[in-house]
Amino acid sequence: MLxxxxxxxxxxxEKFPSRVWGFCKAKLLNTKIMMTRRQxxxxxxxxxxxxxxxxxxxxxxNSAAPATAAPNGPFTLPALPxxxxxxxxxxxxxxxxxxxxxxxxxxxxxxxxxxADFPEMGAKPVEDLLKDLNGVPEKIRTAxxxxxxxxxxxxxxWQMLKKDxxxxxxxxxxxxxxxxxxxxxxxxxxxxxxxxQFGSGWAWLVVDxxxxxxxxxxxxxxxxISQGKQPLLGIDVWExxxxxxxxxxxxxxxxxxxxxxxxxxxxxxxxxxMA
Ligand code: MN3
Numbered sequence: 001m002l003x004x005x006x007x008x009x010x011x012x013x014e015k016f017p018s019r020v021w022g023f024c025k026a027k028l029l030n031t032k033i034m035m036t037r038r039q040x041x042x043x044x045x046x047x048x049x050x051x052x053x054x055x056x057x058x059x060x061x062n063s064a065a066p067a068t069a070a071p072n073g074p075f076t077l078p079a080l081p082x083x084x085x086x087x088x089x090x091x092x093x094x095x096x097x098x099x100x101x102x103x104x105x106x107x108x109x110x111x112x113x114x115x116a117d118f119p120e121m122g123a124k125p126v127e128d129l130l131k132d133l134n135g136v137p138e139k140i141r142t143a144x145x146x147x148x149x150x151x152x153x154x155x156x157x158w159q160m161l162k163k164d165x166x167x168x169x170x171x172x173x174x175x176x177x178x179x180x181x182x183x184x185x186x187x188x189x190x191x192x193x194x195x196x197q198f199g200s201g202w203a204w205l206v207v208d209x210x211x212x213x214x215x216x217x218x219x220x221x222x223x224x225i226s227q228g229k230q231p232l233l234g235i236d237v238w239e240x241x242x243x244x245x246x247x248x249x250x251x252x253x254x255x256x257x258x259x260x261x262x263x264x265x266x267x268x269x270x271x272x273x274m275a
Contacts, residue, residue, distance in 0.1 A: 073112020074122040077105050078155055087163050090256040092245045100158065103240050107150030107221070114143035126152045130226045149221035153202060153234060160233055162262035169267035171274065172232075179213040186215075187258065193217045194235050194254045205233040205266075207273050230273045233266045 080100045085093035115122035118137055121129060126148045129136055136144045167183065168176050180186040186205075194203035197217040206229040208214050213232075216224060224231045235257050242253035 073109075073115065075108050075111050075115075075126060075151060077108045078158070080158055082162075087161060087260045090163070090259045091161075091242075095240075095242065095244045098244075099236075099240060100154075104151070104154040107147045107154065110143065111147040111151050114140045114147060126155075127225060130223050131228075133226055145226070146221050149223045149226070152225065153221055153223050153231075153236070156231060157234055157236055159265050160262055161260050162265070163260055165260065165262040165264065168263050170271070172263075172267040172270040175213050175270070189215050190235075191251070191254050194237055194257075195251050197237050200238040202234045202236055204229075204231050206231055207270065211274065232269055232273070233261065 077100075080096065083093075084096040084100075087096065111126070112122075118140060121136060121140070121144070129144050129148050130152055133141055133145055167173070173183070176183055176186050180189060190203060190205065193215050194217075197203055197219070199219065201217055201219040201222070203215065203217045204224050206214050206216055206224045209228045214229070216229070218224060235254065237250060237254070242250065246253040246256075
């Protein structure tokens with residue numbers, strides 16, 4: 001009976017995410033101890049066969065912070081530039097893992113699907129597609145806006161984060177004081193925008209077309225870059241970014257976010273944009 005159960009598991013393994021397979025394997029190893037030797041040999045053989053048929057792309061998602069091409073397209077998932085737990089306790093490792101390996105990966109995969117029949121679109125950087133959405137064929141414009149926006153926003157987002165990342169530096173620090181009155185007033189306005197964004201979206205610190213700093217929310221995966229603005233700093237306020245740790249307490253997540261901003265990255269980005 002036990003072996004029949006394993007046969008069923010093996011036949012459906014390919015449909016399982018790797019994490020589920022990892023769980024099955026752990027269960028299998030525990031169960032093995034209680035089996036006769038003959039049963040154990042059979043089970044091990046079945047498991048080996050199942051492993052051999054697992055698509056390599058799925059098997060690889062077990063490794064930490066993978067850079068994945070998904071699936072067969074020009075756009076790729078950038079590796080997370082630090083460990084999943086690097087932002088603990090402000091952002092938990094499990095959230096980072098799912099956010100990067102699943103959510104961001106899905107935007108990349110769906111963007112690749114969208115451009116599959118439009119190779120000239122796939123040949124451009126995602127940034128260029130978003131800067132000129134009207135230049136994207138109507139058939140895939142919404143997909144590029146949503147999935148391409150998701151890919152671009154998250155690619156920036158990972159770089160904007162670092163535990164105990166200090167405070168704004170140099171020209172950016174001066175510009176924040178000038179535009180908002182003080183760093184504390186900036187924090188207040190930013191918090192209002194991030195907490196007040198209704199539903200899924202982002203709050204951004206941007207450099208607008210007139211080279212002024214501004215705080216702006218966007219809905220869904222819309223990116224400021226599609227409105228001719230340069231995103232400097234963004235906070236993802238989709239529930240997937242904070243729900244495991246903070247549940248409905250978005251203001252707590254937004255407050256904690258100030259402890260994980262990579263101000264060196266943001267300040268350098270500002271200098272580059274203003275140069
Ligand atoms: Mn997100």
